[in-house]
Amino acid sequence: MAMRSKLVAGNWKMHGELVQNQDLLKRIMLETAEPGEVDIAVCVPYPYLPQAQSVLRNSHVFWGAQNVSQHEKGAYTGEISTAMLADFGCRFVIVGHSERRALYGEDNRTVALKFKAAQAAGLMPILCVGETLDQREAAVTEQVVAEQLDAVIELAGAEALGKAILAYEPVWAIGTGKTATPQQAQEMHGFIRDRIAVSNPQVARELRILYGGSVKAGNAAELFAMPDIDGGLIGGASLIADEFISICRAAKN
Ligand code: PGA
Numbered sequence: 085m086a087m088r089s090k091l092v093a094g095n096w097k098m099h100g101e102l103v104q105n106q107d108l109l110k111r112i113m114l115e116t117a118e119p120g121e122v123d124i125a126v127c128v129p130y131p132y133l134p135q136a137q138s139v140l141r142n143s144h145v146f147w148g149a150q151n152v153s154q155h156e157k158g159a160y161t162g163e164i165s166t167a168m169l170a171d172f173g174c175r176f177v178i179v180g181h182s183e184r185r186a187l188y189g190e191d192n193r194t195v196a197l198k199f200k201a202a203q204a205a206g207l208m209p210i211l212c213v214g215e216t217l218d219q220r221e222a223a224v225t226e227q228v229v230a231e232q233l234d235a236v237i238e239l240a241g242a243e244a245l246g247k248a249i250l251a252y253e254p255v256w257a258i259g260t261g262k263t264a265t266p267q268q269a270q271e272m273h274g275f276i277r278d279r280i281a282v283s284n285p286q287v288a289r290e291l292r293i294l295y296g297g298s299v300k301a302g303n304a305a306e307l308f309a310m311p312d313i314d315g316g317l318i319g320g321a322s323l324i325a326d327e328f329i330s331i332c333r334a335a336k337n
Contacts, residue, residue, distance in 0.1 A: 087289075087290060088290065088291075088292055088314050089121045089122060089123060089292075090121065090122045090123070090292075090308060090314055090315040090335040090336075091122070091123040091124075091125065091249060091292050091294060091314065091315040091335075092122060092123070092124050092125070092315050092316050092318065092328075092331055092332045092335050093124075093125040093126070093127060093148075093176065093178075093210060093249075093251075093294065093315070093316070093317050093318065094112075094125065094126040094127060094318050094322025094323075094328055095127050095150060095178060095181070095296070095317055095318065095319050095322060096126065096127065096128050096129060096132075096150075096322060096323060097150065097183070097319060098129060099129075099323055100128060100129050100132050102132075102135065105128070105132055105135055105136075106135070106139065107325070108323070108325050108328075109126065109135070109136060109139040109140060109145075110139060111325040111329065112124065112126065112145055112325065112328060112329060112332075113139065113140055113143045113144075113145050115325075115329045116144070116145070116329055116332045116333070117143075117144060120333075120336035121336065122315070122332060122335040122336045123146065123315075124144065124145045124146065124332050125145065125146040125147060125148055125175065125176050126140075126145065126146075126147050126148070126322065127147070127148045127149060127150045127176060127177070127178050127210075128147060128148075128149070128150075129150070130149060130164055133147065133149065133169070133172040133173075133174065134172060137172050137173045141173065146175040146176060147173065147174060147175065147176075148169070148174045148175055148176030148177050148178070148207070148208075148210075149164070149169050149174055149176075149177045149178070150177070150178045150181065151164075151177070151178065151179070151181070151184055151198075152164060152165070152166050152169055152177045152179065152198055152201065152202055152207075153165050153166070153198070153201070154194060154197035154198045154200075154201050155201070156201070165205075166201050166202050166204065166205030166207055167205055169202075169205070169207055170205045170206055170207060174207055175207070175208055176207065176208050176209075176210055176249070177202050177207045177208075177209055177210065178209075178210045178212060178251075178317075179195055179198040179199050179202060179209045179210065179211055179212070180192075180195035180198070180199070180211055180212045180213065180232070181212045181253075182212060182214055182216075182253060182255045182258060183258075186255070192231060192232055192235035192236075193235060193239075195211070195232070195235065195236070196235045196236045196238070196239040196240065197239065199211055199236050199239070199240055199244070199248065200239055200240045200244070203240065203244060203247055203248070208247060208248060208249060209248045209249070210248070210249040210250075210251055210294070210317065211236060211248055211249070211250050211251065212251045212253050212296070212317070213229045213232040213233060213250065213251070213252055213253070213276070214229065214232075214252055214253040214254045214255050214258075214296075214297075215228045215229060215254055215255065215256075216255040216256065217255065217256035220254065220256065225254075225272070226272075226275055229252070229272065229275070229276065230279060233276065233279060233280070237280075237283060242280060242283035242284040242287055243284060243287060245280060245284070245287050245288075245291055246284075246286075246287045246290065246291070248291075249291075249292050249293075249294060250276060250291060250292070250293045250294065251293070251294040251295070251296050251317040252269065252272050252273055252276060252293060252294070252295055252296070253295075253296035253297050253317060254268075254269075254272075254297050255297075256297075257296075257297025257298050258296065258297045258298070258319065259298070259319060259320060260297075260298060261298050262297075262298060263297060263298040263299065263300075263303050263307070264295070264297055266306045266307050266309070266310050266313070267310075269295045269307060269310060269313060270310040270311065270312055270313060273293045273295065273310065273312035273313055274311075274312050276293055276312075277289075277291065277293065277312055292314035292315060293312060293313065293314050294313075294314060294315045294316050294317045295307050295313050295315075295316055295317070296316060296317030296318070296319070298320070299316040299317075299318050299321060299331060300321045300327060300331070301321065301326070301327045301330035301331055301334070304316060304330070304331040304334035304335070305334040305337065308334055308335050308337075315335055316331060316335070318331055
């Protein structure tokens with residue numbers, strides 16, 4: 085377990101503006117620099133990738149995108165390829181965020197294709213899984229998450245998860261201020277790790293599983309203290325320098 089260093093990744097979603105970004109990126113870079121075992125990343129909107137690259141290059145902070153095309157190149161107007169992300173120094177790309185699934189029709193198969201394409205370009209996918217409130221109330225949480233995971237395992241193989249990050253994000257906790265309790269989150273993180281262990285125990289042991297959904301400075305430490313929670317995917321709080329920096333610090337303890 086000690087071999088899994090924590091990761092805190094910001095998901096800016098469709099927020100940002102050049103002048104404010106500059107301040108936010110610089111503060112994250114400067115104020116999380118003290119030694120400690122945590123990886124830090126920001127996933128920014130595409131147009132701000134060059135800005136993230138120029139501020140963060142040669143620092144300890146990684147950057148990445150929030151989505152990517154499953155296609156390599158070609159006539160896909162408005163899409164962004166994995167090679168383009170690699171061109172701008174991205175280390176990470178979020179795939180299968182619940183907002184992409186719910187609002188842009190991304191199904192398990194599409195997400196799996198994006199996952200595979202990202203790895204083929206040397207990017208590390210942050211694969212998001214999680215149930216809606218209806219699904220939780222219908223007691224199908226495990227089934228839903230298992231299907232989301234299995235689609236990727238079937239297409240890419242369980243070993244592929246060895247070069248990926250997982251994020252468990254219950255949809256009812258995203259942007260709602262309703263965080264899963266540490267126990268609720270741990271239960272699902274344990275479930276996910278056990279399910280992967282069936283295919284590949286070593287990959288399961290080493291895989292970092294982030295929790296996402298209303299993580300804030302005030303609740304990060306108790307979530308990160310759970311044995312199978314290896315950091316966080318942070319939406320709203322990643323836009324506020326003080327909050328995000330505190331969350332990164334909580335992951336160091
Ligand atoms: P939130 O978003 O922290 O604003 O709840 C998390 C996410 O959607 O990744």
